[in-house]
Amino acid sequence: MTPAVLPRTLWFTRCPVPTATGIAADRQWLTDEFAADGISVRSLQDASPDADRGAHYTHALTGLFREGGNVPALWARSRGERTRLIGLTWIEERQTVLVAPGSGIRGAEALRGLRLAVPRHDIAIDFWRAMALRGFEGALASAGLAPQDASLVDVPADGHEGQWAAELAALRRGDVDAVYVKGALAVEAARRAGAEVAVELDDLPDRRFRVNNGTPRPITVHQQLLDEHPGLVDRFLAVLLRAADWAAGQPDEVARILGAETGAGADGVAGAYRPGTHLTLHPDLSPERLGLLAAQEAGLRAHGFLPEPVDIAAWADPGPLRRAAALARRTSAPPIPEEPAS
Secondary structure (H helix, E strand, O other), rough: OOOOOOOOOOEEEEEOOHHHHHHHOOHHHHHHHOOOOOOOEEEEOOOOOOOOOOOOHHHOOOOOEOOOHHHHHHHHHHOOOOOEEEEOOOOOOOOOEEEOOOOOOOHHHOOOOOOOEEEEEOOOOOHHHHHHHHHHHHHHHHHOOOOOHHHEEEEEEEOOOOHHHHHHHHHHOOOEEEEEEEHHHHHHHHHHHOOOEEEEEEOOOHHHHHOOOOEEEEEEEHHHHHOHHHHHHHHHHHHHHHHHHOOOHHHHHHHHHHHHHHOOOOOHHHHOOOOOOHOOOOOOOOHHHHHHHHHHHHHHHHHHOOOOOOOOOHEEOOOHHHHHHHHEEEEHHHOOOOHHHH
């Protein structure tokens, strides 16, 4: 069988959050890894306007590696795109429920009977809406409550600029009592709005209550690339493992890169990502993370975000990550000294 011709370009895309892909891109390690093969490595976010940036959500680009939120990744797989799950990370990314200043609302139990903001965006897969629904579900469940114990209020988001802008505006007007937010830009937006924290989901001891778009966060690749060029997939993942290893010893550099990735200032980054974030960028496919992703799949399907079920176990392929780890160990091992001449 004639081997498949190497692609001229590999693409990567990541969300504006902590990712090994973002670290590797900043260090130019992805470019360096494939240069000798004549393969260029390009970011979908930084590509020219004629690039299919929608592939970040659809994963219709076969040469694409994606490290990003699980809502679009599950949606793409559910719609029939032939992707494979090759890694999962779990990075705490400050998830909170905000309330109006002076409201006195504190704790998950206090959400009972409140009006909870659920945004609605006119996009193919409304991951913002999914995040709010799942965030409120986690907060309520931590107090033994269900969504039916509160009132979900649709908040049209079209015409509002900036993340969480529509929901925070509704909070200021008094149209809703609580808003779910997450991440560095949310920290800054909450401060500008003067909103107060009612529930810190990151403080809840049970991870199940923090399952959402970024927890766990998948790394996916197209089946066609994996079938035709498994070695390229292994090498790409090996670079990500190297980046995660490097990040573990560089907290200040990781904070700098996070600022560039998220578009937030130092206060926003510090407020969203707790000390130790730089230690958590390594992907795996552990039973725990796969189980948490399965819980997310069930939650999204229950809300109608997925047209068809996604079998998480069948979607996951542990082979590339296993081979990448072995490759990373070989390339990082010190050379064996030569025996002295007798």
